[in-house]
Amino acid sequence: MQEEVLMAWLMLSFVPRLGPKRLARLLSIDAPHHLVQYSPQQWQAVGLKADQIDYLTQHAHQQVNECLAWQAASAQRHIITPLHSTYPPLLKSISAAPSVLFVEGDPQCLTEPQVAMVGSRNASVDGQKSAYQFAEELAHHGMTITSGLALGIDGHAHDGALAGGGKTIAVLGSGLAQVYPARHRRLASRIIERGALVSEFCPQTPPKAVHFPRRNRIISGLSLGVLVVEAALKSGSLITARYATEQDRDVFVLPGSIYQANHSGSNDLIRQGASLVQNASQILEELTTFVNWALTEQKTRQQALFSPPESEEQLPFPELFANVGEEATPVDILASRTNIPVHEVMTQLLELELSGHVVAVSGGYIRKGRG
Incomplete structure (x- = not known):
């Protein structure tokens, strides 16, 4: 991505009180690298307030330069936007998807099949x-395995993934230069080598209580499903489970004793309809379609998909393709129009993208070859 475009995304992403949804509305007016060149009067005309305009004129360039300096300091550091190929499609489909992700490690692992694991910071030995x-x-x-690097369940989930010879992703509630908790800095270093640290916050942002519920939507948004290992009532894990439900993700729960407070939230999720699981095989069985596609069929499909497109009748998913036009269409709108679940829409779109029929752009998908 051209540095000019990346700088524009960064400037707009950190405008005060301009969340992902409001930013998306702003991006529907003009491209980022055009918006940042507006005059104060033009910014006011598109709805920005005095303090937001003051940030863009007085402070944005310094913050952007700090972010770019952080990225330049290591080949393992990356700043990705929805325009990047490594921006995870599942995350792009959620409401209020982050406009910028800071990644330290392998950004490609963000697009691989993931299961989120969450639970109590004060977890029991079991x-x-x-x-x-x-x-x-x-x-x-x-x-x-995706989690939040917290003490307790998160840390043990990351450790277990590494011990299993796999990859793990830690989504932080702080900037990546401010790893929290400090006790997990060594674990964070191991994760960078075998996965990635991820944050939507500028690298030097300190941990704040309000950041952690916000980062939970990313943990669930990256994943095919969320496993709640051990959670009390009113815990952060239940926030992640709620996000997962809203994002049409599967929620799995390990049951626990009715006499232990640390299991009261978990058991309540089961009562509300979450899937009770007792072993990892049950989770894999539920996610068989995605796991098989990602792990055993992807190479075969790619070989077949790179042939030139012929006609809509010969497309693998003509109903979905018929609803993709020359204007960017979000994934949730496509799911609504076709009555196809969001996760299945994402799978079909990826296949259409690999075959050269559609292109992922800011705001959704378009047909390839539009003028």
């Missing part, structure tokens, strides 16, 4: 053991 063993087995079967 909970810690379960997190480690489930992550180890899932990783051994090719699933990337």
Whole structure:
């Protein structure tokens, strides 16, 4: 990506009180690298307030330069936007998808099949053991394990994934130059070598309480499903589970004793309809379609898909393709129009993209070859 375009995305991403949804509306007006060249009067005309205009004129360039300096300091550091090929399609499909992701490690692993694992920071010994063993087995079967680097369940899930010879992703509630908690800095270094650290916050951003619920939507958004290992009522894990439900992801739960507070939230999720699981095989069975596609069929499909497109009747998914036009159409709109689940729409779109029929752009997908 041209540095000019990346700088524009960064400038707009950190305008005060301009969240992902409001930013998306702004991007529907003009391209990022055009918007940042507006005059204060033009910014006001598109709805920006005085403090937001002040940020763009007085502070944005310094913050952008700090971000670019962070990236330039290591070949393992990356800043990706929805225009990058490594921006994960599943995450792009969620409401309020982050406009910028800071990644340290391998950004390609963000696009691989993932299971999120969450639970209590004050986990029991049994909970810690379960997190480690489930992550180890899932990783051994090719699933990337995604969590939040917190103490307790998160840390043991990351450790288990690494022990299983797999990859793991840690989504932080701080900037990547401010790894939190400090006790997990060594673990973070190991994750960089076998996965990635991810954050939507500028690298020097310190951890704040308000950041952690916000980062939970990314943990679930990256994943095919979320496993709640051990969670009390009103815990952050339940926030992640709620996001997963809203994002049409599967929610799996390990059951626990009704006499232990650390399992009250988990058991309540089961009562509400989440899938009770007792071993990793049950999770893999639920995600068979995605796992098989990602792990055993992808190469075969790619070989067949790179032939030139012939006609809509010969397309693998004519109904979906018929709803993709010359204007960017979001994934959730395509799912609504076709009555196809979001996760299946994402799978079909990837196949159409690999075959050269559609292109992922800011705001959704378009037919390839538009004027």
